[in-house]
Amino acid sequence: MFACFALAPLAQAAPPPGPPVISYDQMQALSTTIGGARVLPTTRTVPHWFGSTFDPNNGVTYGYNMVGADPNNCSGAGCDVTVTVDVIPLNVVVEGQSFNGSDAVNATLASPLFALNDYGSTPFATGTSLIPPVFYARVPGGVLSQNDAGNQLQLQDATMRAQFNKTGSSSYHLRLIPVVHDAITIVVPNGRGAVLEGPGANGVYFGDVNIQWWMTRIQNLNASLGYIDPTHLAVYLTKDVVLFFGNDPFNTGVFGFHGASDALHGNGNQAVQTFAWASYFSPGLVAAPNGGPGWALQDINGLSHEIAEWTDDPFLNFVEPWATATAPQYGCANLLETGDPVVGFGFAMGTNIYFQGPNPNGTQSADGYYHPEDEVFLPWFMRLAPNNVSEPTQSPSSNIGRYSLMGDLNLFSGFRQPATGCN
Secondary structure, three states, X not given: OOOOOOOOOOOOOOOOOOOOEOOOOOEEEEEEEXXXXXXXXXXXXXXXEEEEXXXXXXXXXXXXXXXXXXXXXXXXXXXXXXXXXXXXXXXXXXXXXXXXXXXXXXXXXXXXXXXXXEXXXXXXXXXXXXXXXXXXXXXXXXXXXXXXXXXXXXXXXXHHHHHOOOOOOOOOEEEEEEEEOOOEEEEOOOOOEEEEEOOOOOOOEEEEEEHHHHXXXXXXXXXXXXXXXXXXXXXXXEEOEEEEXXXXXXXXXXXXXXXXXXXXXXXXXXXXXXXXXXXXXXXXXXXOHHHOOOOOOOEOHHHHHHHHHHHHOOOOOEEEXXXXXXXXXXXXXXXXXXXXXXXXXXXXXXXXXXXXXXXXXXXXXXXXXXXXXXXXXHHHHOOOOOEOOOOEOOOOOOOEEOOEOOHHXXXXXXXXXXXXXXX
């Protein structure tokens, strides 16, 4: 004989509650800057040039430094500049959960930031489905940088060529060469971070970190990493990490920053280090399913924002104050920050094979593309009309040149004309 015991089924415990969900109106899309520096032609830093433009609106001539070769005075091989980018993955632990920048390294290297693509056209761009604060949906694309059609270019190369109308057979180039370093783990202490679920409740979590604490960590790394080189751009790469202000994790939305500071590894020469931090975003973190609101705010959108701003504003350039309804979170701004006016605008480029599955809740935000941000050009800030500096718009226009990379594909009327001032 044998005995057996019939076990009563155990009651199923309710799953632990997930992190709080942030709403679209709480998730402000923001970037910022750190520091700034005065440079001379002899300063040991990234290759750069100095220019100046007369602003006819206020009668002031503004000077600025930009990365690369002077498009107005270079010739031949002197117009072709290469900058090394030190990619430093940061694995961030928030409330015991890891958000690993190392997971996004391959996706970043394969992205338009470093891979070559044809910028003559794009299959999709942001449209006019406005949900505050300015998160746009996907609409069909079209002609992009028509005069560079057929050329294989990196994103920032295509952007600078269009900005200064050095397209087609021009020898003008700005090329970025990535060098990947070992990942660094940063554990966020209690009270300095929280885990939240992104807007739309797609099941994608992000690490929300206090901005002042995080900025100090980046500045400490700039000072301590022996391979940091002032002639390189240092890019600190995270995945699904966002920064909040003060003590309220819901006062959040900073996805990146860039800056410049006196370098500690200048080998005795006067040196200025430029750097940037930005997060690679999982497709459903902000982007709603099926091309809905926030469509472009995924993968390298924030990284493209910071690298474009580093190119036009590496040491912090001041311009006539501007404001735009597309970026009310910036208020009245006076920096030549090319990405800030067009936060939420972007276009599809390249083939993305990374993180393309469904969101955790089964919906689908990924669409097989990368999503670079649109970038505003120098003539917009300088109130130049007509714009005889940049590549012409896709269709003939009274101002001739485009005021952003997307040109006619950016449907907001404020980017068909120069910037307006602050009320």
